[in-house]
Amino acid sequence: MSDSGIxxxxxxxxxxxxxxxxxxxxxxxxxxxxxRNQFIAESRALLSVLGFKNLSADELExxxxxxxxxxxxxxxVFWETGTGKGSIYAVPMKGRGLWGPVEGFLSLNHDLxxxxxxxxxxQEETPGLxxxxxxxxxxxxxxxxxxxxxxxxxxxxxKIARGKAANNNEIDGITGATESCRxxxxxxxxxxxxxxxxxxxxx
Amino acid sequence: xxxxxxxxxxxxxxxxxxxxxxxxxCSALAVTTQVKNAIVMSIAVICITALTNFTVSVLRKIIxxxxxxxxxxxxxSTFVIVFDQLLKAYYFEMSRELGPYVGLIITNCIILxxxxxxxxxxxxxxxxxxxxxxxxxxxxxxxxxxxxxELFGAGKLLGYSIISNPDYHARGLASAGGAxxxxxxxxxxxxxxxxxxxxx
Amino acid sequence: MNxxxxxxxxAAVLTNNIVFSGFLGMCSFIALSKRIDTAIxxxxxxxxxxxxxxxxxxxxxxxxxxxxxxYKLTGIEGLDGEIFTLIVFIAVIAAFVQIVExxxxxxxxxxYQALGIxxxxxxxxxxxxxxSLFMVIRGYGFLASIxxxxxxxxxxxxxxxxxxxxxQKLRFSKISPSxxxxxxTMITTGILAMIFMVFNGMVRMN
Numbered sequence: 001m002s003d004s005g006i007x008x009x010x011x012x013x014x015x016x017x018x019x020x021x022x023x024x025x026x027x028x029x030x031x032x033x034x035x036r037n038q039f040i041a042e043s044r045a046l047l048s049v050l051g052f053k054n055l056s057a058d059e060l061e062x063x064x065x066x067x068x069x070x071x072x073x074x075x076x077v078f079w080e081t082g083t084g085k086g087s088i089y090a091v092p093m094k095g096r097g098l099w100g101p102v103e104g105f106l107s108l109n110h111d112l113x114x115x116x117x118x119x120x121x122x123q124e125e126t127p128g129l130x131x132x133x134x135x136x137x138x139x140x141x142x143x144x145x146x147x148x149x150x151x152x153x154x155x156x157x158x159k160i161a162r163g164k165a166a167n168n169n170e171i172d173g174i175t176g177a178t179e180s181c182r183x184x185x186x187x188x189x190x191x192x193x194x195x196x197x198x199x200x201x202x203x
Numbered sequence: 204x205x206x207x208x209x210x211x212x213x214x215x216x217x218x219x220x221x222x223x224x225x226x227x228x229c230s231a232l233a234v235t236t237q238v239k240n241a242i243v244m245s246i247a248v249i250c251i252t253a254l255t256n257f258t259v260s261v262l263r264k265i266i267x268x269x270x271x272x273x274x275x276x277x278x279x280s281t282f283v284i285v286f287d288q289l290l291k292a293y294y295f296e297m298s299r300e301l302g303p304y305v306g307l308i309i310t311n312c313i314i315l316x317x318x319x320x321x322x323x324x325x326x327x328x329x330x331x332x333x334x335x336x337x338x339x340x341x342x343x344x345x346x347x348x349x350x351x352x353e354l355f356g357a358g359k360l361l362g363y364s365i366i367s368n369p370d371y372h373a374r375g376l377a378s379a380g381g382a383x384x385x386x387x388x389x390x391x392x393x394x395x396x397x398x399x400x401x402x403x
Numbered sequence: 404m405n406x407x408x409x410x411x412x413x414a415a416v417l418t419n420n421i422v423f424s425g426f427l428g429m430c431s432f433i434a435l436s437k438r439i440d441t442a443i444x445x446x447x448x449x450x451x452x453x454x455x456x457x458x459x460x461x462x463x464x465x466x467x468x469x470x471x472x473x474y475k476l477t478g479i480e481g482l483d484g485e486i487f488t489l490i491v492f493i494a495v496i497a498a499f500v501q502i503v504e505x506x507x508x509x510x511x512x513x514x515y516q517a518l519g520i521x522x523x524x525x526x527x528x529x530x531x532x533x534x535s536l537f538m539v540i541r542g543y544g545f546l547a548s549i550x551x552x553x554x555x556x557x558x559x560x561x562x563x564x565x566x567x568x569x570x571q572k573l574r575f576s577k578i579s580p581s582x583x584x585x586x587x588t589m590i591t592t593g594i595l596a597m598i599f600m601v602f603n604g605m606v607r608m609n
Contacts, residue, residue, distance in 0.1 A: 004269075008267035008269050008270045011266065011267060011274070015274050015277050016277055019277050019278070019280070019281040019490070022281055022285065023284055023490070026289075026486075027486040030292035033292040033293070034288070034291045037292065037295035041295060041296075041299075100541055101541065101542075228430055232426040233425070233426040273494075276493055276494075276497060277490070277494075280489055280490040284486065288486070306489050306532075307427070307536070309489060309493055309532065310528065310533075311529070315527055378600065379423055379596045380423075380595075380596035380600065381593065382593070383589050383590065383593030384589070384594070387582075387585075387586050387587065387590035387591075388586075390582075390586040390589060391579070391581050394580075394582070394586065395581040398580070398581055
């Protein structure tokens with residue numbers, strides 16, 4: 001290797017070293033903050049579907065400890081708050097939309113017949129179209145839907161229409177976002193079925 | 204003083220990186236569904252271009268020509284990752300919205316283009332100004348596109364509802380195709396203004 | 404979430420085309436779509452590089468950089484390469500491009516003449532880095548990643564090929580002088596993007 005080659009190599013290595021140190025230091029300094037942010041975002045969504053809205057970051061942890069019971073099973077995880085007929089169950093949802101994975105939380109009433117609340121935490125759908133599944137207007141259509149005719153029925157009724165709902169069993173879809181709606185529909189149904197399974201094991 | 208003025212006007216208008224040199228278009232389109240995202244993205248590009256220009260300019264005498272591209276990429280990547288980490292730590296919501304497009308600033312050709320064309324030749328002070336000027340030129344386009352798309356596509360501006368009736372929203376503007384068309388028309392208007400102004 | 408590599412390949416070419424829905428690789432897309440032959444040359448080079456760098460980056464990410472992987476590899480606690488992901492990806496791409504350039508120059512002069520000038524441009528083609536980043540974010544497996552890298556390259560080739568065809572014809576049309584060049588190219592791209600939206604719903608991508 002010629003002298004200039006060695007010089008080029010040494011200088012590149014020095015620059016690379018400085019860059020790596022800078023990155024390492026930055027990461028070390030903000031690591032915990034980032035972890036905490038992720039935890040806060042996740043907990044806030046979970047607590048929101050369980051009915052604890054507008055909490056400050058400091059309140060989250062306390063409520064998670066005192067008012068929410070977490071149960072881990074082989075088939076999944078669920079959270080519970082309240083007692084008897086006032087209890088609410090929350091399950092995580094995972095599905096896929098048009099562009100990529102969709103995730104969120106869903107909560108149901110004590111006998112799992114009515115959707116209490118619904119929230120999307122992650123989606124990559126088309127802004128202005130499919131991305132509207134992550135909007136208060138869309139959540140409002142889902143809240144309070146009856147998804148099973150009785151506590152003993154195993155059939156889950158949940159249908160997002162293409163456009164306006166045709167009958168009482170459907171909810172209004174988002175025009176131009178058929179795929180995102182279909183993905184959401186499947187995701188909700190599978191989450192409810194999983195919740196039923198876990199509840200049955202529990203009883 | 205006049206030198207600084209030339210650099211600023213060149214960066215923002217006469218040699219605007221996006222519509223004159225066609226650099227950095229990629230990220231310009233993906234984040235322009237909302238003005239807020241466009242502004243944060245622009246701030247990132249202004250800071251990173253200025254810092255990279257400064258660093259490259261300081262090191263310009265000792266960087267061997269053969270490895271200059273690699274060194275420039277290293278410097279750019281470092282600044283981008285640091286920005287990404289800071290965003291995640293202090294503005295978590297925004298980092299979720301921008302997603303991988305913050306990381307893609309690395310391949311935003313404006314930054315490499317400016318350090319190649321300017322910072323390798325000029326002193327650190329002027330290089331910083333050049334970086335800021337190019338960044339501002341980028342901001343001008345980004346925010347204009349975002350304003351059109353957010354206002355007419357979703358009826359909002361900076362998140363405040365302006366056109367509340369969804370029947371009047373041109374949803375197509377929010378889609379990828381809409382972004383390209385808005386940008387094309389914007390370039391058309393800007394070129395027309397230049398022509399009226401008597402430039403070639 | 405396991406999606407068949409074939410579905411991902413199809414989706415990356417048509418429904419999730421990297422130019423029309425991801426806005427990636429635009430700079431060279433506009434600069435090199437004036438003629439069909441250069442467009443095809445660049446498209447092939449992008450496909451080649453994106454397929455191999457995605458595979459390389461997948462291996463590096465999953466065996467070295469991913470949180471926890473470095474610990475498994477070395478046994479030293481507290482080592483985490485996640486933060487270096489971006490910088491390593493871009494270095495791999497740059498190094499790969501450099502090696503390919505040298506190899507092509509040695510092997511075939513005619514191929515070097517045809518592809519050589521495009522290769523250095525690829526390092527800053529955000530489509531390549533974008534593919535590697537999306538692969539990590541969407542959690543693809545190894546085969547799926549290769550399919551995604553290859554499909555995105557083909558998708559980019561298809562996009563630039565269509566654009567070059569249109570631009571060759573556009574030369575004979577009368578356009579407002581202010582709209583010529585980038586302006587009309589952007590608008591045409593927009594219309595093409597809307598046409599590609601028709602493919603939506605044929606497959607679903609994960």
